[in-house]
Amino acid sequence: MTSGNEQPFKVAIPDADIELLRKKLELTTFPDELENVGWDYGVPLADVQRLVARWKDGYDWRKAEAEINAFPQFTRDIEVDGFETLNIHYVHQRSTVENAIPLLFVHGWPGHFMEARKIIPLLTAATPDQPSFHVVALSLPGYGFSEAPKKKGFSAAQYAEVGNKLMLALGYNEFVTQGGDWGYRITRTMAHAYGGKTVKAWHTNFAVADPPSFFSNPITFLTALVKPLSRAERAGLERSQWFRKEGRGYFHEQSTRPQTLGYSLASSPVGLLAWIYEKLVQWTDGYPWEDDEGQRNQLTWCTWRFAKVMIPALTWISIYWFSRAGPAASVRIYYEISRSADYQGVMALYSRIPLGLSFFPKELAIVPRVWTRSIGNVVSESEHEHGGHFAAHERPEDLANDVRKMFAKGGPAYSVVSGKSGYA
DSSP: OOBOOOEEEOOOOOHHHHHHHHHHHHTOOOOOOOTTOTTTTSSOHHHHHHHHHHHHHTOOHHHHHHHHTTSOEEEEEEEOTTSOEEEEEEEEEOOSOTTOEEEEEEOOTTOOGGGGTTHHHHHHOOBTTBOOEEEEEEOOTTSTTSOOOSSTTOOHHHHHHHHHHHHHHTTOSSEEEEEOTHHHHHHHHHHHHHBTTTEEEEEESOOOOOOOOTTTOHHHHHHHHHSOOOHHHHHHHHHHHHHHHHTOHHHHHHHHOHHHHHHHHHHOHHHHHHHHHHHHHHTSSSOOOOOOHHHHTTSOHHHHHHHHHHHHHHHHHHHHHTOSSOGGGGGHHHHHHHTSTTHHHHTTOOEEEEEEEEEOTBOSOOOOGGGGGGTEEEEEEEEOSSOBSOHHHHSHHHHHHHHHHHHSTTSTTTTOBTTBOSOO
């Protein structure tokens, strides 16, 4: 048995949970702050105070909930080898094109299933000159409204198994994947474990690779020695160095002491807000976190500037706060994967199925293009002038166009899924 029966799902957070959040926000004690430090020490106090005031008194979770529920959502039991059966939550948006290509979208941290909300309508659109997709966006175990593992050791292979079994349970015996952040590592694992069988091609916007080795990739190694770096590649390496020096503290904490951190995330909505909001701002390319139309009409220009940040950020963070297993469960992936026997091994996995790459200048790790040849059979790549870590949310048109180009007629992965060209 790989899965149980599918059940329709709607997000319906109890009134008591919403009221408890408000009460916790009322009891917030803010720290002091040094003068004129900006973002040097972390999220500025004024930003957090403003966001907390909005979350407590003006933010409408029920409106956000209705927008989430506009997407067709389901849950299904997935049996994981060596672990318990987990109830998995997912969006399954089918195209009106029956011949559409099945695509599994895999998020990372601090993302979630609604990270795909902007690209879903783009990829499922029925247009005569572009391929269309049936899109499945799951909540990874421990995220959103999926059940969390109860046993230690749930690593990349298990997340990959969940994704593969979910698609099979939906009747997609062949499909393609798209992912960033942890979604990259998970879909890379899927490409290696299931490539050529169920997974026919994959695409990522987080092309992380180690420098090529002479013994494992002699041609790539020699090419890297003589090929000069482009301006974008040099800027990418500088961005990567900045992140390693200034931005990886969260990784070390989550991969070594997730339980200790978890008490703050589960008990303090302000702690959760600051922890995630920092990443939403600093991992993006100056992204203007827009307000919803209903609130925008009620604001003065001055306060609207700030509200542009607040509304989507608060919805993003609220999905973590109201998640099924609680926000602490989401950070355990760092401990489990980084401590797994295959942690470094995954970075050496190579799959011959078609691979597409998208490069965005404010990604967290950007390597020379030649390094990425050690990941897999690169058949399509695109470089963009704007965009950061959350490409599906920041630059949905760019990302969707890259995916469609890869699978379009005349494209390098056209018709890789048997009987599914993506066209009517």
